[in-house]
Amino acid sequence: MPPSNVQYHVEPTPAVSSTNVFRDELFVGKVVFCTGGSSGICKAIVAALMRHGASAFIVGRNADKARIAASELTCNSGRTCGYHPADVRTPDNIKEAVRRCIGMFGKIDFVVCGAAGNFLSTIDNLSENGFKTVIEIDTLGTFNTVKATLPYVRESRGAYLHISATLHYRGTPYQAHVSAAKAGVDALSAVLAVEEGPRGVRSNVIAPGPIAETEGYSRLSTGSEETIRASQSRYPLGRAGDLRDVSNAAIWLFSPAANWITGQVLAVDGGEYHVTSGMVPDYPQNVLDPDSMKGLIKNTKGVRSTLVPQGSKL
Numbered sequence: 001m002p003p004s005n006v007q008y009h010v011e012p013t014p015a016v017s018s019t020n021v022f023r024d025e026l027f028v029g030k031v032v033f034c035t036g037g038s039s040g041i042c043k044a045i046v047a048a049l050m051r052h053g054a055s056a057f058i059v060g061r062n063a064d065k066a067r068i069a070a071s072e073l074t075c076n077s078g079r080t081c082g083y084h085p086a087d088v089r090t091p092d093n094i095k096e097a098v099r100r101c102i103g104m105f106g107k108i109d110f111v112v113c114g115a116a117g118n119f120l121s122t123i124d125n126l127s128e129n130g131f132k133t134v135i136e137i138d139t140l141g142t143f144n145t146v147k148a149t150l151p152y153v154r155e156s157r158g159a160y161l162h163i164s165a166t167l168h169y170r171g172t173p174y175q176a177h178v179s180a181a182k183a184g185v186d187a188l189s190a191v192l193a194v195e196e197g198p199r200g201v202r203s204n205v206i207a208p209g210p211i212a213e214t215e216g217y218s219r220l221s222t223g224s225e226e227t228i229r230a231s232q233s234r235y236p237l238g239r240a241g242d243l244r245d246v247s248n249a250a251i252w253l254f255s256p257a258a259n260w261i262t263g264q265v266l267a268v269d270g271g272e273y274h275v276t277s278g279m280v281p282d283y284p285q286n287v288l289d290p291d292s293m294k295g296l297i298k299n300t301k302g303v304r305s306t307l308v309p310q311g312s313k314l
């Protein structure tokens with residue numbers, strides 16, 4: 001056995017570009033409609049679908065940001081991306097965006113419901129309006145988007161992808177508003193999957209963990225860079241997420257390879273949400289070097305059999 005306190009360093013497996021894995025023409029002829037597509041995770045998903053041949057229409061609250069993003073997405077892919085400034089909280093706004101998308105492309109195959117709002121606040125400090133605002137953007141916004149697009153997605157026997165979170169699997173402090181909102185999004189997707197499955201429409205959720213270079217990540221990351229890096233090294237896959245990790249999952253869910261997948265929530269988080277820090281300290285050291293747990297493990301059969309590999313003298 002190695003001596004205790006041995007430090008292991010396993011280089012995390014890097015994210016890969018979708019073009020290394022999926023065929024270039026996978027989504028030729030498909031049209032994706034995306035809310036929150038001006039930046040971050042949703043923009044990366046749209047870029048990836050366009051790289052594989054899709055046309056796109058993005059919706060964002062800020063007209064300038066949406067226009068600039070649409071032009072970048074068009075230039076980088078050689079495909080067409082339209083845009084419309086709209087607030088998902090207002091049904092008429094989103095209906096108008098859909099009308100313009102249909103005017104431009106004549107159809108909608110895929111919908112990404114991604115518009116979201118977030119900030120850190122305890123329940124104690126959160127105003128009623130602050131709570132309501134996030135519920136309205138995330139949950140009501142998803143409902144409004146589904147209502148406005150459903151007739152077209154039925155026609156194309158297409159698919160929905162909702163961007164949720166893993167926060168509500170635990171009681172994440174400072175995130176009551178988002179946790180409640182995303183739990184609602186997960187529930188909406190499940191019902192949509194059951195109601196629309198018989199018409200050939202699928203609905204799934206991606207629950208991203210901490211994804212570097214996103215607004216959500218920079219808003220929600222607390223502590224020094226060193227603390228953040230140290231906490232990432234404790235995720236099972238050893239690093240923060242990359243936009244490519246999420247867009248690769250989205251490509252798979254929209255592809256025919258997922259034709260029998262609906263009503264599912266796929267956490268794209270490097271295993272982060274499964275790690276409960278209180279129960280077993282010093283992850284991953286404690287699994288790489290069981291001797292480091294020596295003083296903490298009570299000498300009971302159950303604990304020995306789950307935490308200590310065969311042959312250990314613990």
Ligand code: COA
Nearest residue numbers: 116117118119120121126127128129130131133134215216
């Ligand atoms: N802490 C506590 N409350 C906050 C807050 C914060 N950081 N930011 C906003 N609120 C509250 C406001 O005080 C207000 O409540 P009040 O009327 O009781 O004072 C309520 O939320 C609405 O705020 P407002 O700024 O008027 O709403 P908005 O629609 O313009 O903003 C937000 C939407 C709140 C989501 C805003 O944070 C935002 O635009 N975020 C950018 C998008 C984003 O968060 N992306 C990351 C996604 S993970």
